[in-house]
Amino acid sequence: MLGSLGQSVMRKASSLMYALEFSLFLMKETLFFHRRKRIGIRVLVMQILFTGVEALAIVSLLSLGIGAVIIIQGAQLPQFLSGDLLYRILIIVITRELGPLLTAFVVIARSGSAISTELGNMVVSHEMEAYLSVGIHPVAQLGVPRLLGVTLSMVLLTVYSNVMGLLGSVGVSSLITHVRAADHFAALFANMHFADVAVSLTKAFVFGVIIAITSVFHGFQVQRAVTEVPVQTIRSIGRSIVFCIIADGLIILLTALGVAS
Amino acid sequence: MKFKFRHADKIVGLFTLVAMLLVLMIIIFAGVNKRWFTKRVSFRSLFTSAEGLEVGMPVNLRGFEIGRVRSLELNQENQVDLTFSIYEEYHNRIMPDSVLVLPSGLLGAGGALDLYPGKKEGEPLVAESYVPSTQTVEGKMLVKTRRVDRPDNADPVTAVLTELPGTLENVNRTLEGLSVLMETARRGIRGQGNEPLAQVMRHVEQTTEELAAGAAHARELSHSLAQLAAELESPQGLVPTLLDPQGSLATLLNDDGELWTSIMSILEQLEGSAQDVHSLSASLSGMSPRIGLALDGTIGALSEALKVMEGLKNNPLLRGGISEDGPVEQGKLDLREEEF
Numbered sequence: 043m044l045g046s047l048g049q050s051v052m053r054k055a056s057s058l059m060y061a062l063e064f065s066l067f068l069m070k071e072t073l074f075f076h077r078r079k080r081i082g083i084r085v086l087v088m089q090i091l092f093t094g095v096e097a098l099a100i101v102s103l104l105s106l107g108i109g110a111v112i113i114i115q116g117a118q119l120p121q122f123l124s125g126d127l128l129y130r131i132l133i134i135v136i137t138r139e140l141g142p143l144l145t146a147f148v149v150i151a152r153s154g155s156a157i158s159t160e161l162g163n164m165v166v167s168h169e170m171e172a173y174l175s176v177g178i179h180p181v182a183q184l185g186v187p188r189l190l191g192v193t194l195s196m197v198l199l200t201v202y203s204n205v206m207g208l209l210g211s212v213g214v215s216s217l218i219t220h221v222r223a224a225d226h227f228a229a230l231f232a233n234m235h236f237a238d239v240a241v242s243l244t245k246a247f248v249f250g251v252i253i254a255i256t257s258v259f260h261g262f263q264v265q266r267a268v269t270e271v272p273v274q275t276i277r278s279i280g281r282s283i284v285f286c287i288i289a290d291g292l293i294i295l296l297t298a299l300g301v302a303s
Numbered sequence: 304m305k306f307k308f309r310h311a312d313k314i315v316g317l318f319t320l321v322a323m324l325l326v327l328m329i330i331i332f333a334g335v336n337k338r339w340f341t342k343r344v345s346f347r348s349l350f351t352s353a354e355g356l357e358v359g360m361p362v363n364l365r366g367f368e369i370g371r372v373r374s375l376e377l378n379q380e381n382q383v384d385l386t387f388s389i390y391e392e393y394h395n396r397i398m399p400d401s402v403l404v405l406p407s408g409l410l411g412a413g414g415a416l417d418l419y420p421g422k423k424e425g426e427p428l429v430a431e432s433y434v435p436s437t438q439t440v441e442g443k444m445l446v447k448t449r450r451v452d453r454p455d456n457a458d459p460v461t462a463v464l465t466e467l468p469g470t471l472e473n474v475n476r477t478l479e480g481l482s483v484l485m486e487t488a489r490r491g492i493r494g495q496g497n498e499p500l501a502q503v504m505r506h507v508e509q510t511t512e513e514l515a516a517g518a519a520h521a522r523e524l525s526h527s528l529a530q531l532a533a534e535l536e537s538p539q540g541l542v543p544t545l546l547d548p549q550g551s552l553a554t555l556l557n558d559d560g561e562l563w564t565s566i567m568s569i570l571e572q573l574e575g576s577a578q579d580v581h582s583l584s585a586s587l588s589g590m591s592p593r594i595g596l597a598l599d600g601t602i603g604a605l606s607e608a609l610k611v612m613e614g615l616k617n618n619p620l621l622r623g624g625i626s627e628d629g630p631v632e633q634g635k636l637d638l639r640e641e642e643f
Binding site: 087088090091094095098194197198201202204205227228229231232234235236239243 | 307308311312314315318319322325326329330332333335336337
């Protein structure tokens, strides 16, 4: 029993080290992406199209609805709709928290799973051997554009998500309080700090990196059978969500420490 | 080929461009609403405490934000130097006699400084001018003498809340005055300080001490009188004993003139002695011319002897011919050197 426990720990440590090395290699290759511009740019554009543009509708709808729901639910508290408190809550909830996190969940569900599945199937169909046979590293060739594409898409989608969330809240708030939308926007922008935008975009960037690396890693974890593909895809989704939430907590902690100091 | 794949570059470019424009718009709108690009005019003020103050705090005029607090600094006099900036569009409201007020923090109020513009007409205050706060005497006087444009309070609660700090300050001042008075009275009762009460108390204390001393003397006097009375009253007392016909005085005086005779003889002897002294002095005064002549003669002889000695001394034949005197025994200088 003690022996099997030791072997299990050793296996876990070994796989953790491999995952760490894989992530570092992927990030290092991403820094040299400009060397593979000819092929890479096309893959990158397609990745942004798939991850960013195609997800824009659902992200916008989700954010619009969330912003409106916050105001409708908050209207049950009379003090909520009075003063600058409303605008600060909206900015903190939508811009700092829900915007990046909801976008991350959408991207995980749509693009993260797709990347794992696609790469897994490529491994099963021996495409990796074909890349290797012509001297191209498959991780660098397939992983880097996806990492860049997902990260950029996450950042851009978060911007849209924030704008849509604030638009939805302002629209509903104008209907409930009979205050002009222009005045709502003016008050909203007056209560918005540069740090709110910076934190939101930072989270989006970090979540994008996490989703891309996790998805690519699990795609390449497929060995031989097609049945491994969904298993790795599910793992990729679950771990991406967990890692994003942990990263969110760490960023909040760092921000709070930065404000306190 | 599908439209989106054919125009993927353009779609992605538009998607990216719009997102970037949105970010730029958010930053610009936030900046405009936060007046990042508005010109500001700085002013100075003074507060006794930084409690309730913070950098970035709005400065309001009748509920409208017209500026913000820029800096707070504790100066050498332990007061708080405050710098605040007013947006340029509101600069013309900052008239002379303007006052800064830190509203009371009761019931969630506060969080902003209120500016009451001065009623004095003329040019607005120039940049870096001093605007007193109501925490200074100057500011209080401006408000008290109604030289500032202060809005009338709309409701009783607001009126009470507005007046409360002033009232509390008056109560505080009265209590402080009472405390000082009590301290002065306590010091006066102890006789410390130069206040009239202290001086009176010192005089009273001195008079009391003198009275105590007088009472002690009176007590001693009355005791002596009592003793004397007792002596007088007692048949064996000193005075009756002395005055008794059989007492010491009577005995001394009734000696058939023996005492008188003795005294008279002593006096006669003294008179004789005095006459002897008188005659001695008379004879001495008669001899004094002769004593004078003798002394003159002696001085002449000594002068001649001095000349002879000098001649002998200068004679080369007699030099070294006279033996030296032997050692002279020194007399006893101190009683302790004598043998007992």
